[in-house]
Amino acid sequence: MKFTEEHEWLRPEDExxxxxxxxxxxxxxxxxxxxxxxxxxxxxxxxxxDEVVVIESVKAASDIMAPVDGEIVEVNSALIDNPALVNExxxxxxxxxxxxxxxxxxxDAMMDExxxxxxx
Amino acid sequence: xxxxxxxTDLHDLHLELGGRMVPFAGYALPVQYAPGVMKEHLHCRAxxxxxxxxxxxxxxxxxxxxxxxxxxxxxxxxxxAAIVGLPEGRQRYAVLTADDGGILDDLMVARRADxxxxxxxxxxxxxxxxxxxxxxxxxxxxxxxxxxxxxxxGPLAEAALEALAPGAAAMRFMDVATLDSDFGDLWVSxxxxxxxxxxxxxxxxxxxxxxxxxxxxxxxxxxxxxxxRDSLRLEAGLCLYGNDIDATTTPVEANLLWSIPKVRRAGxxxxxxxxxxxxxxxxxxxxxxxxRVGLLPExxxxxxxxxxxxxxxxxxxxxxxxxxxxxxxxxxxxxxxGYVETGRTAVGTSLFAELRGRRLPVAVAELPxxxxxxxx
Numbered sequence: 001m002k003f004t005e006e007h008e009w010l011r012p013e014d015e016x017x018x019x020x021x022x023x024x025x026x027x028x029x030x031x032x033x034x035x036x037x038x039x040x041x042x043x044x045x046x047x048x049x050d051e052v053v054v055i056e057s058v059k060a061a062s063d064i065m066a067p068v069d070g071e072i073v074e075v076n077s078a079l080i081d082n083p084a085l086v087n088e089x090x091x092x093x094x095x096x097x098x099x100x101x102x103x104x105x106x107x108d109a110m111m112d113e114x115x116x117x118x119x120x
Numbered sequence: 121x122x123x124x125x126x127x128t129d130l131h132d133l134h135l136e137l138g139g140r141m142v143p144f145a146g147y148a149l150p151v152q153y154a155p156g157v158m159k160e161h162l163h164c165r166a167x168x169x170x171x172x173x174x175x176x177x178x179x180x181x182x183x184x185x186x187x188x189x190x191x192x193x194x195x196x197x198x199x200x201a202a203i204v205g206l207p208e209g210r211q212r213y214a215v216l217t218a219d220d221g222g223i224l225d226d227l228m229v230a231r232r233a234d235x236x237x238x239x240x241x242x243x244x245x246x247x248x249x250x251x252x253x254x255x256x257x258x259x260x261x262x263x264x265x266x267x268x269x270x271x272x273x274g275p276l277a278e279a280a281l282e283a284l285a286p287g288a289a290a291m292r293f294m295d296v297a298t299l300d301s302d303f304g305d306l307w308v309s310x311x312x313x314x315x316x317x318x319x320x321x322x323x324x325x326x327x328x329x330x331x332x333x334x335x336x337x338x339x340x341x342x343x344x345x346x347x348x349r350d351s352l353r354l355e356a357g358l359c360l361y362g363n364d365i366d367a368t369t370t371p372v373e374a375n376l377l378w379s380i381p382k383v384r385r386a387g388x389x390x391x392x393x394x395x396x397x398x399x400x401x402x403x404x405x406x407x408x409x410x411x412r413v414g415l416l417p418e419x420x421x422x423x424x425x426x427x428x429x430x431x432x433x434x435x436x437x438x439x440x441x442x443x444x445x446x447x448x449x450x451x452x453x454x455x456x457x458g459y460v461e462t463g464r465t466a467v468g469t470s471l472f473a474e475l476r477g478r479r480l481p482v483a484v485a486e487l488p489x490x491x492x493x494x495x496x
Binding site for chain 2: 032035036038060061083
């Protein structure tokens with residue numbers, strides 16, 4: 001599992017370069033209770049740092065950015081009816097989307113779990 | 121940040137309780153504790169919540185004549201509320217108006233034995249004191265800086281306060297009383313900012329933390345931060361000064377006409393005599409050009425303050441703006457309030473809010489969103 005400075009996690013799912021993306025427990029706690037999630041369309045091509053997900057907590061709206069270049073291949077539509085999944089299980093059922101990464105080498109520079117723990 | 125921010129008497133307690141401190145009106149205050157806004161909100165509605173509102177201004181207005189009615193008469197020169205004749209031991213909501221009818225602040229006015237006791241917004245405290253001193257020349261206007269202020273709200277509030285300050289349970293909504301307690305004399309009003317039954321309690325500064333700890337030890341009482349205070353008041357349809365009302369909104373536009381009783385309106389025995397009366401009377405007569413209304417977004421996306429409102433999908437010009445918006449934990453849906461031009465303010469009117477470049481449907485709704493449970 002890899003982590004970004006924007007408090008996202010990426011979990012490689014297969015040999016084809018598909019990764020699942022979510023936010024860390026630290027980020028979920030900081031944001032507070034989520035009440036709204038707007039997900040991207042499947043099939044959308046995105047560049048790193050494109051805003052792909054809109055989330056709203058009880059306090060404010062925030063954006064989740066694409067961690068790398070690639071294509072959105074699946075979204076977690078369970079979040080539309082139950083945004084609280086992100087707070088309850090940020091590393092599991094609270095995932096946001098799966099994307100096919102254009103260049104898996106982009107992940108090499110990212111933090112691993114030990115680095116991320118030091119970062120937060 | 122904390123170096124430049126003022127602290128309330130409960131600052132150390134907030135830190136001990138895990139409060140996440142934020143700047144608010146020049147004070148460091150907890151926006152939430154560990155449970156978070158949603159759980160704190162629901163806890164207050166189901167049991168009881170304790171709020172630190174020590175940032176708010178407490179002001180004594182004491183008539184030099186010794187007759188409180190003189191202070192009441194003088195204060196009516198600054199507000200369209202009825203203060204003359206307010207019985208001792210009762211409190212009333214009022215707005216201070218400017219010459220153009222705008223709202224300088226909203227406040228509570230309590231009549232005590234030999235003075236009026238005012239609770240004003242933290243952000244307006246300094247301006248209010250100057251304005252009151254200018255306007256109430258035959259009264260001493262004294263800022264009560266040595267007392268803390270707590271709010272205890274929710275269905276278990278009565279039992280919790282009665283255990284520490286006998287007499288609380290006998291009070292009714294908008295009663296005020298001085299109650300004896302182990303924490304010195306408490307200036308208590310049965311009122312609040314949540315739509316729940318509850319109390320606001322002024323306590324000697326040195327006793328505020330001990331009182332807060334004793335209240336938190338009562339069954340069902342939990343600390344609540346500013347985040348839930350905001351969602352609770354919005355569900356209750358109550359205005360936040362600086363968002364929903366300010367110097368650019370009149371009490372008529374703000375749908376606060378109920379705070380201007382007949383006796384202060386044209387034809388009443390104490391009509392007029394307050395700043396902005398011409399503008400306000402004309403708006404009462406002709407109707408205002410815009411009105412504060414409740415708004416319920418049809419989807420799940422919260423619509424926040426500043427979001428423009430349109431009559432149609434393709435209209436170029438907005439017909440209003442949202443002034444407060446959040447997710448309502450008890451409503452289990454987003455809610456908002458804002459100003460809408462006259463003619464589109466009927467409950468059920470469909471409007472559009474522009475959010476992230478898209479127009480999403482929102483309907484004018486009845487306020488409050490949730491009926492109050494105060495003890496009348």
